[in-house]
Amino acid sequence: MTDMERPLLLKRLCAVSTLLVILLIAAIFLGVSSGSTGSGIRQTLRTLLIGPSAADPMSYTIIWQIRFPRVILAILVGGTLSLGGLVFQALLRNPLAEPFILGISSGAGIGAILGILAGLPRFPGVTATAFAGSMITLFLLFVMSSGQTLMKKDTLLLSGVMVNAFCAALITFLMSMTQDSRLHNILFWLMGDLSTADPRQVGILALALIPCFVLLFVLSNSMNLLLMGRDLAQTMGLNIKITTLTLLLVTSFMVSLTVSLCGPVGFVGLVMPHLLRLVFGPDHRVLVPACILGGGTYMVLCDLLARTLPEQGEMPAGVITAIVGVPLFIILLKRSSR
């Protein structure tokens, strides 16, 4: 990087981040001020500003203990999945790559179903079996495409597709064998659901994810180099093997964590990186923070719709991310190709 470039980049980074932080804060505010018991912006403002001593302890509990952890969870999940998509798209140099491409979500699905069938509680039991499932799948995938082939993007991609297909078959098999109310639990898990957000779980997740975010930001320029092609990247002094492996492991770890807790929320990892790339350009040093903030905002808004759209009960957030995400993606694609 030349000295001319640095201040320019810093300026862009600040501008993009400020814009997205403002959007995120607005989304957070919307998120905590509405829910299944109705919404009131003024009421929320009062509760947020005055605190628990204000006449109404019930709405204080609802805002801080129920909605707030859920909004934070949505930010973490949306940020992680968008970032996951960004990293895999760069790593595999394939625009269709998404964070679940290596079979993480389907592996987690098998783990979660086995946990549910064993009658474990959702946390930590099912979360732990889901995490184990995704880690085992990932390990098998690496063994399958070990050595030199790991570096060849197509091998990894193809292995991932096959692992996904195999796991999907296993999931269908397990579900066809399940006959009682546990089937509902499995379905809800598989559709991606943020409703179980508990302040403690969200705290643990944040502690694990934030270092990953920072690490990926540090590696963002390496992603730029990787996209320029392996030979060029090597001559620029990049250790391709170590960089690729670090990116793969860190991303897989964080995606596994969120999937274990909330189930596979689809399309965020595909739609958000593309959208942000179209708006802010291809530089990963800008895109990494943009994905965290933008993906977080998108997920908060989708979850808000999931909570408030149905008159009775709520939809799984994964349904909304797909319904909103896919048309958005198609419109963007048409615009950009024009």
Place this chain on the structure above:
Amino acid sequence: MGTAAAARTVTDESGRHLSVPEDPRRVVSFAPSITEIIFVLGRQDRLKGVSRFSDYPPEAGQLPSVGSYIHLDVERIVASEPDLCFATKDGNPKDVVSRLAALQIPVYVVDPRNLEGVMETMLRMGDVLDAAPKAKAVVEEMRSRIDRVKALVAKAPSRPRVFFQIEISPIVSVGEQTFVNELIEMAGGTNLAKGPAPYPRFSREQVLALAPDVILVTSMARGGRFEQVREEWARWPSIPAVRHNRILMVDSNLFDRPGPRLVIALEILARLIHPELFVPDPLEKKK
């Protein structure tokens, strides 16, 4: 939450210790069966929220919903400011119970395993809801109605073979660990699907081989589909139930809710399995 009324510590049916108010005023029910019990105990004035599908008695449907049995809405539960909630051990998600506990909302978990267990649960709930005498009276009446049915079917010459169908495609019946199995046996029938699997699946071939005397279809398959099921079975006259025109529909809500109406389900079953004992109807006469 904040209301510091007199409280006492009780142990619920899942073995958890919890502090409940001496006289709970704001109660939320997480299952239609629990709602029915609270109504029969005469404590419906304290019900501030019920789970979705709590539709019996009809007034229960007017109460605010706190989400479905399997997917409860924690926000709505908290917003109804309960001083006591009732949950079921198997149906309701455990994490909701523990989250409410963390928010200082007591949740009494019930876990009836059979008809006797339902009556014990009703007595315990009566105790917690300050309605012990009413609970005792209701349970005594249930016991005497059960005894009447038992005495009646004891005279029956045979135990008809019953196939209880709760699902159409695939065909699903009920195994040993279910209320329906107990009710069938108590009503003087033999449950053909008896076995360790709670909800076993059957192929049509298997049902043909079992040769049931009576096929009972629950209304779980709603919307005129009963006729369709009956026609499908009608193609197999080798089944005794088909030959003797004994494919009958029963109301699933009576059979799958572990509440006070199980005794009605028992009486209906006895009439359907042993119609010969009910001409003239001795249960009607005594009322």
